Amino acid sequence: MSFTGFTNEDFDVFSIDGLEPRMEGLKTQIRPKLEALGEEISPTLSTLTGDEMFYHVAKHARRTINPPKDTWVAFANNKRGYKQHPHFQIGLWETHVFIWFAVIYEAPFKQEFATTLLKNIENIQSMIPSDFVWSLDHTKPDVIKMDELNRVELEKMFHRLETVKKAEILCGMTISREQAVSMSQEEWTNVLNHIFDKLTPLYKLS
Template sequence: MRKVRAVFSGWTADDFDAMTVPGLAPRMERIRAEIQPKFIQLAEHFEPWLTRELGVPMHTHVAKHARRTVHPPESTWVAFSADNRGYKKHPHFQIGLFSTHVFALFGYIDEGVDKAAFGSRVAARSDDIFAMLPGDFAVIEDHTSPEWKLVRDLGPDGLKRVAERLAAVKKAEMLVGRIVARDEAANMMGPTFVRLVEEAFASARPLYEIARPMAQN
C-alpha cells in the first residue's frame, strides 16, 4: 500500500507558548508532543523537495537538545543536510521557532567544518550575493539568539563583514532566510507556510551553491 504523506497542519499559539514553559523536562515534553510531530509533517515534504531541487539526497534531523541538562531550549528546529549522520558540521536548511517567531533558514553554525572556506567565498562575492538575496531576508550570527538584521539594512559591506567573521572566528555563525512573526504564523494556513518556506529556500539557494563542494564532502 502506498504511504500517504502527512500534511502540515500549521502553527498555533500553543506551539509558541510551548517555548515558554518553565523547566527543561516540562518544556521538552511539550516540544516532543506538540512541535516535533509538525516537524515530521514538514520533513515529509521538504526532504524530497530539497532532494529534487538541489540534486543531492537530503536527510532530516530533528533537534533533540540532548546536551541540555538544566536550561530549556529557547528555540527548536528540524534541519536538512546532505549528511545522513548529522547537520551541525555542514551547510544545511532549517525550519524552527522561538516563542516570538518561526524561521526558515540556510546556514552554517559554529560546528561547521568548512565554514571558513564558505565565509571567504561569500565575502569575495558579497556584492553579487547581496543583489541576489531578498532585502527582507534575515541574517543571523547566533542561532541561539532571537535577534537578526535584514539584508537591506546590512548592505553589501555588512554582509561581507558577517562572512569575514564567519571565516575568521571559530564560534561565528551565519544563517540567512525568512522570519515570520508569531501572530502571522499562527494565522497562516499550513499550505501557505509550506509555500513560504519553499520560496525562502529557493531564494537562499545561491548560498547553498557556494557551499555545495563542502556540503557533499
C-alpha cells in the same frame, strides 16, 4: 501526519517552566509537526539542491538544567548529522518562526565558505531579497535585515566568519507568531518553497 501550520499552543510550549515539562511539551506538541515538515520538505530541497537531503529533528539531548528556548528541524545531505554541514532549518522561538540556510560553528569548512562569499558579494547582494534577514548566532533570536546592510557591512560579516573560531552565518526569513498562526497549509507551502528557492544559491556556494 501532514503539516497544516502552527498554532498558539505550539508557541506556548516555550512558556512552560522546567526542563522536563517543557521537553514533554516539545515532544507531544511540536515534534510531530517538525517530523511532518521533515517528510514534506526533504524531497523539495533534494530537487532544489541536487543533493539527497535528510531531515534531523532537534532532540536537545545534552540539556540537563535549562529548558530549550527554541526548537527546529534541520536538513542536510548527511544521514548522520547536520551541524558540520551546510544545512537548512525550520524552527520556532516563542515569538516567531525561523527558516534558515545555516553554516554554524561546528562546520570545518567555514573559512573556505567565507572566502567564497567575499568573492561573490555582488551576486549575493542581488540574489538575496531585501526582506530576508541574517543571523550571526543560531542560539539567539536577533537578526540583521538585508535591506539595512550595505556592502561594507556584508563584508564585515563574511570576514568574521573567516577569522572568528566560533563564528556562524545564517540567512533566511523570520515570521512573527501572529502571522504564523494565521497562515493556511497552502500559504506555508508557498512561503517555504519561495524561501528555499532563494536560499539554494547560498547552499550551492558552500
